[in-house]
Amino acid sequence: xxxxxxxxxxxxxxxxxxxxxxxxxxxxxxxxxxxxxxxxxxxxxxxxxxxxxxxxxxxxxxxxxxxxxxxxxxxxxxxxxxxxxxxxxxxxxxxxxxxxxxxxxxxxxxxxxxxxxxxxxxxxxxxxxxxxxxxxxxxxxxxxxxxxxxxxxxxxxxxxxxxxxxxxxxxxxxxxxxxxxxxxxxxxxxxxxxxxxxxxxxxxxxxxxxxxxxxxxxxxxxxxxxxxxxxxxxxxxxxxxxxxxxxxxxxxxxxxxxxxxxxxxxxxxxxxxxxxxxxxxxxxxxxxxxxxxxxxxxxxxxxxxxxxxxxxxxxxxxxxxxxxxxxxxxxxxxxxxxxxxxxxxxxxxxxxxxxxxxxxxxxxxxxxxxxxxxxxxxxxxxxxxxxxxxxxxxxxxxxxxxxxxxxxxxxxxxxxxxxxxxxxxxxxxxxxxxxxxxxxxxxx
Numbered sequence: 008x009x010x011x012x013x014x015x016x017x018x019x020x021x022x023x024x025x026x027x028x029x030x031x032x033x034x035x036x037x038x039x040x041x042x043x044x045x046x047x048x049x050x051x052x053x054x055x056x057x058x059x060x061x062x063x064x065x066x067x068x069x070x071x072x073x074x075x076x077x078x079x080x081x082x083x084x085x086x087x088x089x090x091x092x093x094x095x096x097x098x099x100x101x102x103x104x105x106x107x108x109x110x111x112x113x114x115x116x117x118x119x120x121x122x123x124x125x126x127x128x129x130x131x132x133x134x135x136x137x138x139x140x141x142x143x144x145x146x147x148x149x150x151x152x153x154x155x156x157x158x159x160x161x162x163x164x165x166x167x168x169x170x171x172x173x174x175x176x177x178x179x180x181x182x183x184x185x186x187x188x189x190x191x192x193x194x195x196x197x198x199x200x201x202x203x204x205x206x207x208x209x210x211x212x213x214x215x216x217x218x219x220x221x222x223x224x225x226x227x228x229x230x231x232x233x234x235x236x237x238x239x240x241x242x243x244x245x246x247x248x249x250x251x252x253x254x255x256x257x258x259x260x261x262x263x264x265x266x267x268x269x270x271x272x273x274x275x276x277x278x279x280x281x282x283x284x285x286x287x288x289x290x291x292x293x294x295x296x297x298x299x300x301x302x303x304x305x306x307x308x309x310x311x312x313x314x315x316x317x318x319x320x321x322x323x324x325x326x327x328x329x330x331x332x333x334x335x336x337x338x339x340x341x342x343x344x345x346x347x348x349x350x351x352x353x354x355x356x357x358x359x360x361x362x363x364x365x366x367x368x369x370x371x372x373x374x375x376x377x378x379x380x381x382x383x384x385x386x387x388x389x390x391x392x393x394x395x396x397x398x399x400x401x402x403x404x405x406x407x408x409x410x411x412x413x414x415x416x417x418x419x420x421x422x423x424x425x426x427x428x429x430x431x432x433x434x435x436x437x438x439x440x441x442x443x444x445x446x447x448x449x450x451x
Contacts, residue, residue: 110439229307234320
């Protein structure tokens with residue numbers, strides 16, 4: 008069950024889509040002449056888009072530090088004649104393409120930041136920034152959004168409304184003490200002036216092959232919360248454990264017991280993950296450790312489960328520490344909510360993707376337990392994030408996201424551009440065809 012706030016926001020999103028026409032056949036599909044024009048523009052700019060992607064991959068930048076990336080993005084958008092705002096949420100860029108025909112506004116969101124990972128690939132365009140790598144495909148996301156801007160600018164006489172391009176910093180996380188990411192983009196008006204009626208995004212996905220797109224109606228990705236557990240016992244000689252309170256043994260008990268929350272306290276039909284990713288404690292092999300600190304993450308797809316998690320976790324920690332006479336501290340910090348694809352929007356757009364990409368290329372996927380702060384944008388307006396296949400044809404498996412060997416197939420770039428252009432144009436066509444589209448569908 009979703010939280011009251013999420014349901015309230017979703018109610019506005021539902022209001023926006025109660026009049027959204029659900030295409031039975033080809034009603035949501037752009038005509039053949041426009042589809043051919045899109046393909047011609049993609050082919051004309053294919054080499055340039057690969058060049059842009061490789062430049063971005065060679066020059067990755069961490070969250071809130073995407074200075075050169077933002078400069079490249081702003082320059083490309085300006086050269087296309089878009090209205091460009093820079094410095095949004097620090098290093099973010101927003102471009103507005105006004106179509107020749109009147110209508111509403113839809114948005115494309117792309118994240119720009121890289122990860123603090125040392126790349127181990129050996130191809131010529133590997134990262135030149137030591138310890139920083141585009142290991143999550145944000146170089147692809149940015150390139151595809153720029154490619155869509157290039158193609159759509161060439162056919163703007165056929166656009167009924169506006170397309171807003173939101174290039175977001177800091178999706179992977181913020182430097183300590185800083186604001187940023189989707190939350191700050193929203194705060195600084197990225198979804199306003201003109202108001203966005205629907206928003207699209209993609210994420211590269213190495214489990215799908217090039218040419219394929221994965222989708223889910225409803226939840227696509229999980230919430231992401233973080234926690235720190237500190238257990239304080241009593242130091243003693245390792246040969247006389249009865250004189251101390253062993254925080255290492257207690258930590259082991261806590262780790263094991265926390266897993267029973269998922270297996271015994273949560274409905275087995277409700278996905279949840281508790282992971283301890285970091286543990287530190289002790290000073291020497293022959294000394295009972297006085298203190299152990301653990302850090303971890305919690306992932307859920309349900310607001311009800313998400314709300315219960317910190318209570319269930321602290322009950323276990325308190326009980327175990329109390330039984331041994333140890334003390335503890337427990338800090339639980341909520342992060343991003345789940346990514347929620349509005350079912351009506353998905354239902355309207357899947358036929359568009361099927362027409363654009365061909366039979367069997369658009370496949371339903373299960374919700375994933377990774378997280379994305381696109382979720383915050385999806386709480387404000389109807390949203391559709393899809394998964395873009397980047398595994399090479401014939402390749403049995405590919406390096407996963409966040410791997411130092413991550414290497415998505417660049418043949419997916421034109422697929423992503425085509426999909427995004429068809430989605431945006433079809434969404435605008437649907438909404439512009441309704442009466443009263445000059446007024447915003449969502450009132451805030």
